[in-house]
Amino acid sequence: MDTKKIKLPYGIPGHNLGEIERDIPVTEPPAWPINEKLKVVGKPVKRYDALAKVTGKAKFTADMQLSGMLYAKFFRSNTPKAKIKSINTNKAKDFPGVYAVEVMKSDEGELPEVKFVGQPLAAVAASSLAIAEEAAKLIEVEYDYEDFVVDVEEAQRSEAPIVHAVAISAQTDGGDVGVTHDGSQTNGNIVGPSTGSFFGGPRGSLDEGFKEADIIVERVYRTQVHTHVPLETHGVVVDWKPGNMTVYASTQSTAGVRNEMAEYFGISKSEVRVISEFTGGGFGAKHSAGVFGPMAAKLSKATGRPVWLMLDRKEEHMAEGYRPNSIHYLKIGAKKNGNLTAIQQRSHGTAGIALGAGVGRIAQVLYECPNFSTEQYDVYTNAGPGAAWRAPGNAQGAFGFEQAIDEIAEKLGMDPVSYRDIIDKSEIRKVERQQGAEKFGWSRRKAAGSDSGAIKKGFGMAQSTWPRFVTLDSTAEVRLMQGGAVEIRSSVQDMGTGTKTILGQVVAEELGIPVDYVTVLIGDTYFPAGPASGGSVATGSITPPARNAAYKAKLELLEQVAKKLKSDPANLTIEDAKIFDKTDGSKAISFKDALQGMRTSQIITNASRSDDYGGFKQEWGLAYGDLGSVQFAEVTVDTETGFVKVDKIVAAHSCGRPLNIAHVKSQINGGVIQGLSFALYEYRVMDKQTGFMMNANVDQYKLPYSMEIPEIESIVIEDYSGTSSTDAYGIGEPANIATAVAIANAVYNAIGVRIYEIPITPDKVLKALNKI
Amino acid sequence: MKKVNPIDAKFCRFLKAKNPFGTLEGGDNDWYVLEDSNTIYWCVKSNGAGGPDNGPVDPRLCISGRRCYKQRD
Amino acid sequence: MKIDKDRLKSNLEGENQPEGSKKGISRRGFLRGAGLTTVGTVALQTGVLGNSLQEASLGEQSLGPDAVLIKLKVNGRLRSLAVEPRTTLAAALRDHLQLTGTKIVCDRGACSACTVWLDGKPVNSCLTLAVEVVGQEITTIEGIGTEENLHPVQQAFIDHDASQCGFCTPGMIMTATHFLQNHPNPNLDEVKVALRGNLCRCGTQPNVFKATLAAAKKM
C-alpha cells in the first residue's frame, strides 16, 4: 500500500509531549492535534441514546414485541450430573397455549449428558410467558444419576468424579479422554498446565533468580467465582421467515452471533440479520449465540412465528457465565535495591465444565523480571461454563501479585508508591502515580495497623496494565445525503459503553460539523461488520475506520464543491459546518447547502481498520503500547464486626486519546464499583451436597447498591502514541483490574494483617484478627 | 501466544473461542490459541462447553478423528 | 461428592407431603366462583385460550382464574386490558400495554428496576398483581415526562451521564423523582438512602447521585 509521512502527537501532555513521524496509508487523513485543540472529540458530548433511555423508549431485546410472537422457556436439569434415560414432553406439548416443544439433541439425535444444574434440556414456545413456564414444568426426565463435584479443590483429588467422563474415541492420535493431541496428559479434572501468556512463555532460570534474591515472598491467594449479572439477561427474539432469519439479540457481538447462527444452521450469512439496538450490559458474557439463539430459531421455524427467549435471573446466574475462581500460588524474589529477581506462579481455577481460568498475565508483564515461570491449570467442575469477565484473568492475577509487591515493599522498608517508582518502567503509570497520590492524599498513610480504636482507617494502592487490542475486522461506512443527513453505519453495538456517541463525535470532528448533524446507525449486521465489544477493542478498532470513511466522504464532497466554488479542493476546509477556501474566504458554502448540491443523492464511503501506523502489524490483535492504571483506596474497617467499607477510590487511567471524557469516567466508575464488589461482597454459593447455586438471585448474591458506593475520583491522562487516525483505545477492562487489590492493600494498612482471599467478608477479617 | 494455522491444527469447524482481547476465533477468523489459558471455548453445534458427543470442548481435542468433528470448508 | 442417589431422587422429585398434617385446617368446601356476579360477560377471543372474558367491575369479588377484562388508569389514561389474576402489573404494563420502559431484572422485588408509582408511591410492579390495582393511579416512566417536555430528573440524568446500558435507568428515575418530590433539598447521604433498593450493574451510581442532587435544584 502506498504510504505518506505525517507527524503525530506523541507522549503525555504536560509531561513529555512531542511528535513522531510515521508512514501511514495515503488514504488516511492527517493527524489530529491533541484533544485540547479539537472541537468535538474528547468533549463530554451527551449520549446519543440518553433521551431514549431516560424516557423508557429504548427498546432492548427483552422489550421486543412482534406480531404473533410466542414466548419460550427452557426446561433445565435439576441435577448436576446424570445420563438422561428418557425425556417426555407430551404433557407440555398438549398444554393449552403451547405451540412447540424442542428437545436439545445433537444432529445425530443424541441426548446431552447432564453436567451441571441448570443445563438446558428442552424448551417450550407458548402464547404467553406464564403458559410457557407452566408447560416447561410438565416435562419429565428420567435420570441415571452420577457422582459429581462442584468444589475446585475436591475436583483435583484423584478419586474425584470425572466431569467430562465421556471417552473421546477414534481420535486419530490414538487418544482417549485425558490425552491431548500434542501428547500431554490431563489428570482427571485438571487440564494443563498452560505455561505461557499473551507475551510468550517462561524466561530465565527460577533457581538462579531465587538464589540472587535477598528477600522472598511466597503466598497463596484466592479469588471467588464472580457472576456477571447484566441487568438485561441473555436472550434473543428470533423471527425466521423463509430465506430470512432476523435475530434481535442482547449481545456484545452482532457479527459473532450472525456468524454462529449461520454456521449452526448451515445457511448463508446473508440469510441472517442480527439486530442489537440496546444491550442491557454484558461485561464479557454476551459474545455468542448461546443455546438460546439456535433454540429460539428452531422454535420459530417450527411455529412460523417470532419467538422471544430471554432468560430469567436464576437461569442467567446458573448457566450464562462467571469469572472463574483462582487459587494462585506466587513466589517472588527481590534484591535489596528492589529489583525483582524471580517470579514463580502457579494457578488453579475452575470455569465449571469449560476452560479459561488462567491468571498468569499480570505477574508476567507488569514489572521487569528476568526469571519467570508460570503453570496455569484449569479444573473442571460440575458447574455452568465460565465466561470472559472484564479483563479475564487479570483481575484475579492482580489480586495476588500486587499484594505480594506491597509485601516486598514493606520488607524493604519502602513506601508502596516509591517502590513502584523503582521497579515500574512505565512512563504513563509514573505520571498516574504522581497525580493519583497527590489527589488521594497518599501522604496521610500511616504504618499498618497503627490506627487506635476499634474502627480503623487504611490506605492502599495497586497498579495494572492492559494491552492495546484492536481487531482489523472492523469496517465503517459513512453516507452524506442530499437534504443534509450524515450517517455512520457499522454492525458494532453499544452495550452502554458509549460507542454510538463516540462514532458520532469522530465523524463530526472530521467533517467539521456539529455532532447533532450525525446519525449513528449501529448494532445491525446489515451494516458493515464491526468489532465485538470486548477486550476493550471496540474504540481502538472502529473509530479509525469511522474517521477514515468520513475523511474519504469529505474528500469526495470537497471535490464536488471545489468545482462549484472554482477552488482547488486542497484549499477547501470545513469548520463549524461551513465549507470555505482557506486562500479566499469569499468562496464559501454551508455544509448543508453543499450536500444539497451533490451530484448524486448520496456519497457513500467505507473504510476498514488498517495496521497500526509505522508498520506495526496487527499480528493477533495486539497494538503496541499498553494501558496503564494506578488506583488508590481508602477504607474503614470495623474490627469488632469485621466489616470493611470503602470510603474513597482515586483511579488514574489512560486510554490513548480519550474520545468522550464523560463516558470514559463513567466506565471507570463502573470498573471501580465492580472491582469493589469483587473485593468485598459478591460470591457464588455452590451447595456441595446437591450441586445447586444457592444464591442465584440478586438479594442473596450480594451486589453493591447505593450505600456501598464510595466517592470515586478519576484522573484520565492523555497518552498519545501515533498509532491510528484516532489514536484512541478502550477503558472497559483497564478500569476493573486494580481495584480489588488496592482495597486489599488498604485493609492490610488498616488492620496490620493481610487477607489473602476475596471477598473480604466479616468472617475473614474476624479470623485474621483471631476473633473467631 | 502463537498463531495456529487452523488447517494444520485441524480444528473442528464448530469450535469457537473468545479471547481475553475480545476477538472471536473460529468461523471467519484465524486461531491464535493454545498458550492462552484465559480463552473460553464453546461448540457452535452444542452451544456449550460439552460437545455433541458429550466430550469436553477443548482445542486439543476438537480435532480430526473425533466423532463429532466436522472439517472446515 | 458421593451421592446417595435415592436421597437425591427423593429430595429432587418427592414433593407432596401428607395432607392435613396441620391442625385446624378448615375444609369448608369452597365453591369456585361463588358470589360471582358476571356483569357483562363478553365473548371476546383472546390469543391465550380463546375463553370468553369476564369483565371485572369495581366491587367485583371473584375473578378468574381465566383472563378477565379490567381497566387500569395508567399515566392518566384509562386502559382496558385482559389479564389473568396471576398477571403481574409489570407484565400487564409491558406485554399488554406496550409500556416497556418498566424493566424486569430480578423479578423478586430486590432490584427496583420495575418501580412504578401506585397512587404516587413507588412500588415493585413485579410483585403487584394487575387485578389488585384497578381504580388506582399508576404512573410509569412513560408518564414522567415526554421527549419534548422532559422532567427535570430526566434532563439531569442526560446532563450527568447517569445511564450506561440504561436498563436500570427507568427504575432509578422513578425512585429519584418520587424522593425529590418529598425531599426538595437533599444531601448526598439522603439520596443514597433513597436509592438503596435500586440495582445498577454498570456502576453508574455516582452519576445518578449527581443527577439527583442537580435535579433537586430545578424542581
Place this chain on the structure above:
Amino acid sequence: MNKFSWYEAKSVEDALDKVNATASDILGKRPNESSVIFKAGGIDLMDLMKEGLVNPGTIVNIKKIPDLDKIEFDEKNGLRIGANVNLATLEGNSLIKDKYLALHLAVGHAGTPQLRNSATLGGNLAQRTRCWYFRSLEHQCFRKGSGTCFAQKGENEFHAIMKNETCASVHSSSVSTALMAFNASVEIATSDGKKRKVRMEEFFVHPEVDSRSENILNSNELITAVVIPAPKAGTKSYYIKQGARESHDWAMADVAVVMEMSGSNCSKAEVVLGAAAPIPIRSKEANGVLTGKSINETVAIAAGEASMKGATPLSGNAYKVPIFKTIVKRAILKSV
C-alpha cells in the same frame, strides 16, 4: 406462577369464611384448585409463588378490608397497629419514632423503600424464612416438613447460631425483633368471630415444635393487629441490623434493646436477637446482666458476651458471634 382465582374480601369475616389454608399448609404441593389462602402486601407470597413453592387455587385479597390499616395510641392500652398498615407508614409515624425508636429503626431497615410501600405489618410477621434451601423448590428440607436440614452440613453462613439443631434457618422479619423487645402481642381473628391475643414469643413456632409453620396461625385465622404496651416513663430503646450490605439486605444479625431507666440505672431490660435462631429470641442472659445496673461500656460488653452464651455456630457462621456481641453492646450504649 400457576393460575389462580382472585377474591376481594370485604371484611375479616368474609375473608375467614373463604380461606381454607395457610401458605405453609400448601407449601411444596402441586397446584390445587380447592386451596384458598390470604394475601395482603403479597411480597413474600409472590416470591414463594414465583419459585413454585406455593400454588394456591384461590387468593383472597385482604388488603382492602376496612379498618385494618389504623394506628392508634393511648397511654392505657398502648399502641395498636392494624395488620394492613404498610411499613412505609409505620416508618413515617412520628409517635412510633418518639416512643418506640427501636421499632422505627427496624422498620426503616426492612426491605427497600419500594417494598415498604407494599409490605404490611401482618405480612411481615407471617413471612417465611429466606433460608436458601427452604427457598429452593428442589431441596426438600426440614422446614418444608420433610428430609433433613441441608444447612447443617452445607452452606450456612447466614444461618442460625442458636437453637439450630433441627433446622438452622433464621426468621426473616427484623421488625419482629423490635416488636418482641417491646413485649408486643399479635391480635388474631378466628373464624368463630372471636379474637385471641398472643405474645410474640408464642406467635413464632420453633421448627422442633412444628417443622412446616413458622407461626401459630391456623388456616382459619387472620392477624388483625399488633398491640404494644405503652412504654413506661424512662424507657429507652435502640435497634441495630447488620446485613452483608448497608443497602437493603436481610439481617446477618440484628438486635433490639429496650430498657426502662431511672437515671443511669436500668430497672428492666429486654434484649432480643434476630437472625440468631429459627425464631427471634429473647436473651435472658443479657437481660440479667443489665437489670439493676448502671449502664456503661463495661456492663454493655458483659451483656453482649452474655447474649452469646450457649451459641452453637455451624461450619460457616461462627463470625456471627462476635458481630452479635458487638451490636448488642452498641445498641445498649446507643439506647441510653
